[in-house]
Every structure is written in C-alpha cells, then in structure tokens.
Amino acid sequence: MHAATGPSRAELLAALSVAVDLGLGQPAEHMLRSALIGTRIADRLGLDRAQRDCVYYTALVMWIGCHADSHEYARWFGDDIAVRRDSYSVDWSGLPYYRFLLSNIGRGQPISRRLLTIASLVVSTRAQLVALIHSHCTSAALLAERMGLSRDVQHALGFTFERFDGSGLPHGAAGEHLPIAIRVAQLADTVEVHHRTLGIPGAVAVVRSRRGGQFDPVVADAFLADAEPILAGPPAGDTWHAALHESPDRGERLDGAELDTLLRALGEFVDLKCPFTLGHSRAVADLAAGAARSAGLDEAEVSTIRRAGYVHDLGRIGVSYRVWSKPAVLTPGEFEHVRLHPYLTVRILSQVPGLREVAELAGNHHECVDGSGYPRGVVGGALRMPDRILAAAVSYQAALEPRPYRPALSAADAERRVKERVQAGELDAAATEAVLYAAGRRALRVRPRPHGLTPRETDVLRLVATGASNKEIAAALVISEKTARNHVERTYAKIGVSNRIGASMYALQNGLVN
Template identity: 70%
Template sequence: MAASRRSTSAGTGVTDSSCPADPDGARAHNQHVTADCPDELPTRAEVLAALSVAIDLGLGQPTEHMLRSAVIATRLADRLGLPPLQRDCVYYATLIMWIGCHADSHEYARWFGDDIAVRRSAYLIDWSGLPYQRFLLSNVGQGTSLLQRLKTISTLYLDARGHISQLIHSHCTSAALLAERIGLAPEVQTALRYTFERFDGGGLPGGVSGEAIPIEMRVAQLADMVEVHDREYGTGGAVAMARSRRGGQFDPAVVDAFVADADTLLAIPTHGDVWAMALHQAPDRNARLDEAALDELLTALGDFVDLKCPFTLGHSRATGQLAMDAATTVGLDAAEVTLTRRAAHIHDIGRIGVSNQIWSKTSTLTLAEFERVRLHPYLTERILHRIPGLQRVASVAANHHEYLNGRGYPRGLTARQLTMPDRLVAAAVAYQSAVEPRPYREPLSAQGAARRLHTRVRDGELDQVAVDAVLHAAGHRGRRAALRPGGLTAREVDVLRLVAQGASNKEIAAKLVISEKTARNHVERTYAKIGVSNRIGASLYALERGLVGGLES
C-alpha cells in the first residue's frame, strides 16, 4: 500500500523435497537467499496453513490458533468415528472456517469500529440472549464520537437481526467462494456456509438447526471455540464453556465426545511445532503443487487480501502484472521474473493483521496507528516464511516499503541490501497505489503517479531503473480495451465497478446522477446477469474480467 500515508509522526504432483524449510525464520533479515530450491514446491496444505496464520491475525488470535483448532477437530472426528472423507472435510473446514472474515472487514468496521478487536472479544461470549445483546451494545460504534455512536446504535437496533444476518450471509457466501478459488472440495465449501448457525436454530443467516448443519461444521465450531477457552482459562474453562452451550450453540453429541476426554483432545504442546503437527493431519499433505497450480493459488490469495478494503480491489493483481512486465523489461532471467511476480501478488497479505478502522481512516493517523501500518510488511513475511520454496518470495514481498536511503520500513534496509526484485516490487507498489483511490485522497492520474515516483527517486527512496521499467510497463497496460462480458450494458459496467468499490445504492445514485430506486434496479439486474448475490461475488466477477478501473466515458 502507499507509503505516503499521512502520519503525526511525519495441477498437483508428488515430489521429494530436498531443501529443508526454515521453520524458525532464523535466516538473517538483512541478507537474501540466492535462490529458493528449484525442485521444492509447497503442497496446497502448506500454503493454506500459512493462510490460516493470516486468518489468526484477522481474528485477533495468536498465530497457529486455527492450526491448533484443526488438530483438535480431527481428533474429535476420530472420536466420533467419522469416515475418512468427512474427517478430511473437518480438517479444512476448521483450518479456514474464518476465511471470509477479511472479506467482510469493511462492513464489520462500519458497525463496530475495530474489526479485529471485536472478533477477538466475540470468542468469549455466547452469541444468544442477553450476553449477545450486551456485547452488541458495548461494541457498536467503538472509536467514534458519542453522537456518531448513538446514531450507529439506533440504525443497527432498528433491525439488528436483519443487519447482522446480512453481514453474516455476506461472510458465509464469501467464504464458500474463496474456498472454491483455492481448490477445496465442494463439501468444504458447503460446510463453510453454516459457520454462524447454531444447533438450537438460533443462528444466522438461515436459522438452520440440529443435524441439518453439516457434522463437519458442528465439529469445527466446537474445536475453534475450545482452543481459545483452553488457552485463556485452561481445560476446565474449555469444558465448562462447552457444557454451558451444549444443545444451544453446539451439538450435544459433539460436546459429549469432547468432554469425555478433553485432556487428550486438547493435548497440544504450547511451544511445540504445531505447524508440523497440523500438517501431518492434512489429507493431501504429500501432494505438491506444480508451478501453474502454485501461481493460481498465490494469485487467488492476493485477490482475497484485496477484498479487505473496497478501495484495494485488484491492487495485488495489477501490481503483480506491473512487476512482472518491469522485470522482463530490465532483462531479469525467467526465475527472477517469476520471483518478482509472485512476491508482488502476495506482498500485502499482512494487511489482514491491521484493523480496517485504520485502513479506512480519512484523517491523520496517530503515531500508534501509523506504527500498525508500518508493521504489515513484517506480518507478510511472518505469514509466508514457512512455506517450502517460498522463503525468498516472502522476503521480497516483505521489502515492498523498504527504501534505498534506509528510511523505509519495517527494517530500514539500505540500497546494498535490496536486490532488483525488491526494487521492482517497491516501484510497482508505489505506482499502483498512487493511481488507486484511498479514503484520504483521490486517485492520481497516470502522469501524477509518474511525477510522484520520479520525486521519490530524487529523494533516494526508489531505484531509477526500477521506476523507469515500471512506468514503461504501466504505459503498455494503459491501452487495454474495455470489456463488457455477461451481456452487461455500459451503465451496468459502471454500476458493477462502483459496487466493487464498496458504494451503497445511494452513493451509486449520486455518482451516476440517477435516483436511488434506479440505482437499486441496476444493481439487481447486474447481479442477476452475472449470477452473484452480494458485493463480494460482484467484486470477484469484475476483478477476473478486467472490469476494475475508472468509469467508461
């Protein structure tokens, strides 16, 4: 993301792995590995384990929370005697059950302020009855003025169940879409649609009850919750919580299986190698991705990260294209071009660990807020560094805000420590961020973005060769013809782009100078034509078809 933000501080195959991973992240941060092992590609399970670490950050939980939950869930599945196919589904349904959480962060922050903090707190209450009502009342509008908070509370409570149901429906639909994009089985996709349902029928969005909720999700729900309560209150606390919600949130049969041997089910070493333990449970742990499948998965991860904020939709994909073209322009070999492209695609995954309350702020950031922003490249490397064969990709991705003059972040690396892929990704990020809107500024024109990059070269931040190559690449990309897939009219393309940017019907009406009713009709017709039901589906459709950008003239 743009470094110029204001601040008060100024296809699969099986292969043998011959290159060991770096499980402790112990390599020196001021040095670059000359190359990742060319024969070592990760498994889908290893990439998704890293994704689960990103999900942990978005939930406000310690890293490896979802990995621990997946281990507990598979043990529970064995205790219940589930057949292998269901056990496999339990593993992935648990590991990525909250994959939709970053995609609805924009809406979550609208109601609750700090989306990460409220998700962390939500683990400690039962979402029903008076505790649920008290939780809502105490968290709605956090971080805003008293007047604004009262307005938000009144708006929410006019139709609290309707608003929350809409939010949860968006989350569950998004999670299923994302599970499909990353190649998980239809059974996993189905299970994720029931994440917020309760055994007693009091959940959302459908009020589904009992055995109509897939057993895989009933197991995942309990495993996810008991991991947190065991960590916070010990085994006794986890057992007490499970018993108190037996027949309510949780399936009595699943609770009974857990309580019967909770000590064994929760026996995961606090300081052990949870990563290896969890991956040992993965159903496809020995099937390594091929190059094409890895690229497809990394592209999908970048796309999903960009859904965290409406104004970043398409950022990672566009940055990856710019960086790849620029790397080719400067004559890097095929391996370095691939490295540059992959790093650019996933450079912003650490954004998940920073609240949308900060990303969406229109005014000056406080020192504490800016320090959180400065942390996101470090989180990118922390998420990615254990994936076999991607250690150097993780390093380049984490360096996208490092400057030649040593004044960048998070580590303050200098020119001697930054390779050409580092410099190209930094320049591509700078250009693409400049031409995109942000809550605190309008997007720059192509010429304005170029001027900004040249200024940063003069200030000693960006590399001249890298900037020239990125600008050359940007000039070629700017001449693509507009597309109108799905039988959309020009006006419907405009509506689709605005929906993808997070605009409400009222905002669409104002932008296109039409009535709100007409805007709503356009949105409904557009959704019907492209076969989606919410903003996330529309956003992914627009992204995959090259429709993200300015309005047609």
Template identity: 60%
Template sequence: MTASAPLPRRVEVLAGLSVAIDLGLGQPAEHMLRSSIIACGLADRLGLSREQKAGVYYTTLLMWIGCHADSQEYARWFGDDISVRRDAYLVDWSGLPYLRFLVGNIARGEPLSQRVRVMATLMRDARGQLATMIHSHCASAAVLARHLGLGPDVEATLAHTFERYDGGGLPAGVSGDAIPIEMRVAQLADVAEVHQRMYGVQGAVAMARSRRGGHLDPTVVDAFTADPEALFPASGDDPWNRALSIAPDSETPLDAARLDDLLTAIGDFVDLKCPFTLGHSRNVAALAEAAAVQLGLSADDTNAVRRAGHLHDVGRIGVSNQVWSKAGELTGAEWERVRMHPYLTDRVLTRIPGLGQVAAIARAHHEHLDGSGYPLGLAGAALGRPERLLAAAVAYQSALEPRPYRETLDPDAAARRLKERATRGVLEAESVEAVLAVAGHASRKVRRDDALTPRETEILGLVARGLGNRDIASRLVLSEKTVRNHVERTYAKIGATNRVGASLYALQHGLVAPVD
C-alpha cells in the same frame, strides 16, 4: 525463488493462509491449525468417514476465510473489526449477554457522538442488520473457497459458520443435524482452542458444557468432554508440523502453474479487506513481472517478484479497517500498526516452505533506498533489484487507486510522483523507469459473455470499488431506485449474490472502475 528450492505442497500454502486468517481474528498465529488438530481428533471419536474427516480438516482450517471480506461492514458498526472478533470468542452468541456485548462494542474506539449515532441505526433492526452482514460473510466464504479450489462440500459447509444447534443462529436459522457435522465439529474445536489457551482445559470444558444444546451439538460436546486433555496438542508439539501431518492430502504437490493460481487467489482474497484495494495485488504483480523482464532479471527472480506482488499485502489483514479507512491523519499508534503490516506478511510467508525469497521481497515493499521506509528501515545494498522493483510497482499502482485520505491520481500524476521519489533517493531510478515503461495507459478490453449493458458494466465497476447505491446514483445522476434495479439485474446476469462475488467477477474480467 531459487531453482533449487522445492515448491511447497498445497496444504502448506493453505496452512499459511490460515495463519493470515488468524491475524484477522485477533488470535495468535496457528490458532486455526491447532483447532484443526482438535477437530480431527473429535472426528475420529465420532467415527466419521475418511471423506467427512477431510471435510472437517479444511472446514476448521479455513472456516473464517470470509471474515476479512466483511471487515468494512464490521468496522462500520463496531469500529475495530479485529478486536471485536477476538472478544466475541468469549461470549455465547445468544440472549442478553450477547446483546450487551454488541451494545458495548458498537463504534468501539470512536467518539461518543458517533457511537450514539451508530447505536441508534443498528438498534432499529439489530438482527436484520447482523443477518445481512452474516449472509454476506457466508456467501463471501463460499466464493473464496471455490476460488481456492476447496471443493463443493467445503464450500457448502462454510455457509453454516454462524448457525447454532438450537436454530437461533444466522443467516438461515438452520438447526440440529441439518447443520453439516463437519461444521458442528469445527465450531466446537474453534472456540475450545481459544478457551483452553486462555483458561486451561477445564475452562474449555466449562465453556462446552455451558453451550451444549445451544450453540453446540450435544453429541460433539460429549465426545469432547469424555477425554478433553487428549485432544489438545501437547506443549512440546509443533502445531504446524502436527496439523500438516494429519492433513487429508498432505503429500499433494503443486506444479509451478498451480502454485501461481493459488497465490493469485490468495492475493485476491487479501485485496477484499478494503474496497479501494480490489485488484491491487494482481496489478502490482503484473507490473513487477513486466518490469523485471524489461530489466533482464533471471527467470527465477522474475517469478519471485511476480509471486511477491501477489502476496505482499497479506499482512494487511492483521490491521483493523478502522485504521485503513480513516480519512484523517493517523495517530502515532495507528501509524505503528500500519508499519507492522509488511512484518506480518513476512511472518505468514516464511512459514511456507519454498517461499523464502518471495517472503523477503514481499516484506520489503515499503522499504526505501535512503533507509526511510519500513518495517526494518533497510537501505542501499540491503535491497536487491527485486525488492526495488516491487517497491516501485507498489508505489505506482497505489497512486492509481483511491484512498480514504486522498483522491485517485491519474497515470501522469502517478508517474510524476514516482520520478520525484526517485530524485529524492527514495526509490531506485532504474526500477522506476522500468515500471513506468511497462505501465501503459490504455485499459485492456476483455471479451465477456455476460450480456451486461454499458451502464451495468459501469455500475458493476463502482460496486466493486465499494460504493453504495446512493453514492453511485449521485455520481451517475440517476435515482437510487434505478441504480438498485441495475445492480439486481447485473448480479443476476453474472451469478453473484453479494458485493464480494460481484467484486471478484469484476476483477477477473477487468471491470474494476477507477474512482475519480
């Protein structure tokens, strides 16, 4: 970021985050922004207070913030987590049509034998399995909302994302006016935007009427159908500008420290997409910043490369966990999806004013000096020192992390791999040497007041890496019951209710365990 570039406003950064959420939903960019415009129009019609309207805006903008955090579970049951989320917009989540939808999407894209096995497991207790997954989603959304500083009201409202007006929703079966009005408005706006885009205004109206009193609040539906055309952005409107103009705190500025806090939170949010990437963005940012100082980069370039480190993997959200979690060789189509993720990162970040240089650096984190990288195949002079440093930091940190297709490399092996890539002209030798010089091999101890025992600390680190109780028991030569008891005590001590909350705690306190 250059010295003359103004810092983005808070709402601009959160709007950029909403575009990343769109990717995980399989929706076009600015879906959540358009939904927020619809929701605020409904809030005015319903006569909601200024505070309620503010809650409506941010609830709608970020209501699916937890969706990527349970991508691993979605992929386990449904194969392509993004496709099933996209298609779920067209189905009322109730009764036989929804059951048919679930059955039709179990282990989507997997071989028939795998589909049969997963179907048998899920159908033994479909509602219980879904309730567990949805409870995890809602708890994750609340944790992430707190992490982003959205306030306790929005945090509490997000727990009702999957509830239905008729009480048939999950995870708690809350009904009627017990569901916050902010969520009842957001629910209609979210699905109406999709149906209007696909089937026109009358299609959105037909959907709302068919779900009136079931999924959706009748009062909100009636306010919507009274004059639906006026609620949707006009064809010539720019949804980004329109949504930002009606934001409740549209002029709230960010200083450099608060911006960094927000970008760090977004990086943590992105890393929850896959258990094996937890802490990746923080570590890349720290390596890249330290290496930039080592090489004497300017303060502006150092800030930009650190921020790019936190944000470089935002586009990962737009690629299914069915691809990220594949242990075998990728097909040509799957590899193309992987190659797209830096482009998607750029697509999100370039929408945020003031982050132009950060976006350019982040987009290039898989580019190579010899032109063999992606997404653009940039080479040589097209890659500045910040881009070269970030690529080296990403390569080193990734090597220290497990992947479904390989074991974790120890630091010495990771260093050898980087040097070999520098020798081949893939990575810049000077950037590689700077990253290795600042990497360090000793883990940093963090003082904590959580009273965790050494065994609980060890188990928390493995939970954060995505291991289940059975895997942890096997690794530590303990009974599964003993591990479960340790996990329950650990959660109670740190105030977590699910894996995502525990993972964020482990990340913030330096407890993410390597997986050998």
C-alpha cells in the same frame, strides 16, 4: 520452481489460516490448532476419511469470510479485529449476545456518531445481522472455491453462524441439518481459545454451558469424555508441523501454474479487506513482472517477482480496517501498525517450503534505497533489483488507486509522484523507469464487458466492487438512488452473484478493475 520442491495446497492454506488468525485478533496458529483438535474429535466420533478431511479444512478456514467483510463489520463496530477477538467470550445467543453487540456498536467513535449507529441497528437488529452474516457465509464459500477446497467444505462454511438449537443465523438451521464438519469445527474453534486462555477447566466449562445450544450434544460429549488428550500438545513451536501432518493432501506438491493460481487467489483475498484496494495485488504483480522482464531479468526472477507481488500485502489482514480507512493523518501508534504489515507478510509465509525468496521479497516492498523505508529501514546495497522494482511497482499502482485521504491519481500524476520519489532518493531510478515502461504497455489493454453487461451496468459493477453504496453509486452516475438499486439488482442477476464480495471477485476475474 520445480513441482517436487514447491509447497502443497495444505501448506499455503495453513499460511492463509495464520493470516486469518491475525484478523481474528488471535495468536498465530490458532486455526491450525483448531484443525488439529477437530481431527481428534472426528476420530472419536468415528467419522470416515472424507468427513475427517472436511472437518480439517472447515476448521482451518472457518473464518475466511470475516476478512472479506471487514468493511461491513467496521461500519457497525469500528475496530473489526477487536470485536472479533472479544466475541469468543460470549455465547452468540439471547440477551448476553445482544448486550455484547450493543456495547460494541460504534466502538471508538465519537459519542454522537455512536448513538446514530446504535439507533440505526436497533431499528432492525435481526435483519441487519442476517444480511451481514449471509454476506459472510456466501463470501466464505466463494473464497473457499477460489482456494481449491471441496464442495463439502464450501457447503459447511455456509453454516458457520448457525447453532445446533436452531437459534443461529442466517437461516435458523438446526440439529443434523448442520453438516457434521461445521458442528465439529465450531466446538474446536471455541475450545482452542478457552483452553489457551483458561486451561482445560475453562474449555470443559464452555462446552458444558453451550451443549445443546451452540454445540451438538453428541460432539460435545465426545469432547468431554476425552478432553485432556484431545487438547494435549503439541509442544510450543510444533503446532505447524503437527497440524500439517494431519492435513488431507500434505504430500501433493503444486506445480508452477497451480502455485501461481493459488498465490493470485491469496492476493485477491487480501485486497477484499479494503474496497479501495480491490485488484491491487494482481495489478502490482503484473506490473512488477512486466518491469522485471523489460529490465532484462531472467524468467526465474520474473516469476519470483510476480509471486511476491501477489502476496506482498498479506500482512494487511493483521491491521484493523479502522486504521486503513482513516481519512486523516494517522497517530504514531496507528502508523506503527501500518509499518508492521510487511513484517507480518513475512511471518505468514515464512514456514511455507519453497517460498522463502518470495517472502523476503514481499517483505521489502516498502523499503527505500536511502534507508527511509519500513519495516527494517534497509539501505541501498542490501536491496537487489527485484526489491527495487517491486517497491516502485507498489508505489506507482497505489497512486492510481483511491485512498480514504485522497482520490485516485491520473497516470500522469502517478508518474510525477514516483519520479519525485526517485529525486528524493527513495526509489531506484532504473527500476522506476522499467515500471513506467511496463505501465505504458499495460494501458493499451482494452477492458471487456462480459455476460452482456451494458456500459452502465459495467460502471455500476465497478462501483459496487469498490464498496460504493446505492446512494454513492447514484451520486457518481448522476441517477436516482432507486435507479441505482435497480441497476445493482439487474447486474447481480446477470453475473449470478448475491453480494459485494461476489461482485468484486467477478470484476477481478473478468478484468473489469485495474
């Protein structure tokens, strides 16, 4: 793809924001409109260009860390998307907030399990929330760095759950200790939802009620003094273009290498939703590209397949972790959500210039040559060789990975599985052979142990990265839980991270998974 016609970083981040909208339970373009509202408030506050730019990107990706800690959220609240959607109606402070938490703990679980979860959290509510929110904030900053955002944006995201009055988490920062970008972004995010659901009076009312509490009075007053024009437009369907018009770097196009780097980061971001899919997108991309090259496709097609592999699962963000982590057979309604995720991938990417072919290919990764796939049930002739290769690569790679309903398969069993799908008419025979050839070459690679990690610490890191608790690490390695905890702490210290997300990203970047 030529740099002059490729997407900009702002356009790819806009697509990411649409994916995050789905994870928040909000309509597409919620965060884009929040960014637009944020820049209008920034202008009324007289912020300089650098501050305005920081407000824009902070508002656009403010909740990026929520996706990465869906695993932890679901442990407490069951449906990670539903609780985030409903939390917009509550001021995150005092008794109303604790009442909201208690009413949502264990949501959708059997009453006995829900009572145990409530009891576990009530014992140390604040400590548990501090740990969860600290993980969110450090994860958000790390992901923002991977997306190429500035240090100012990374710093601002660390204050997402803080409040102007100092009653927020995790550190209780107050007043002007909160970066101005997050003070504006918090208000913009909240008023966008309340304006959309309750109109201008609802948006004004929520700002007045939280002025001096969650919101900086100066920022609140700037909004209240000019609420109607700040919230005005754009017309339905124009939000994408209007918001991107305000982006800091909308004219700077990515070259091929930069585009690959950012698409790979998007895939890694998606895989963090479920610990058992860590590294899946990158592995699929590499496998599919290798298969495409061995099948004789030209380098342009190989590049397109690799890029589609990186982002094929973006739509997974819009499906609750409760569905992905279910160890039993899905209900028809749950499976319908699963069936939609390739469609959501196309929807997320469809407006990004230069990625139309990538989006279409990514959206076909669960289609089958006999028409039995999803989401569209495309039949044979409509599926090109790149479509068939990507579908075979996804099937083979997924078989190598654990799932809640089965352990990871060996390479031999994964090969047997995809060949059975060929015999059943689901996968293309030539595409599958190309994938198996590429998989055999990949298996020859040696995984390094960087930063002086011992073999045991490397094993611990891989387990942490895939969501294992200290107790589960102890069981897997046949050691005591205390020893497992010590290994985790030493490993974190060696690689310079403080939580599972940091460990996961480190493991990915250093080739320690997949």
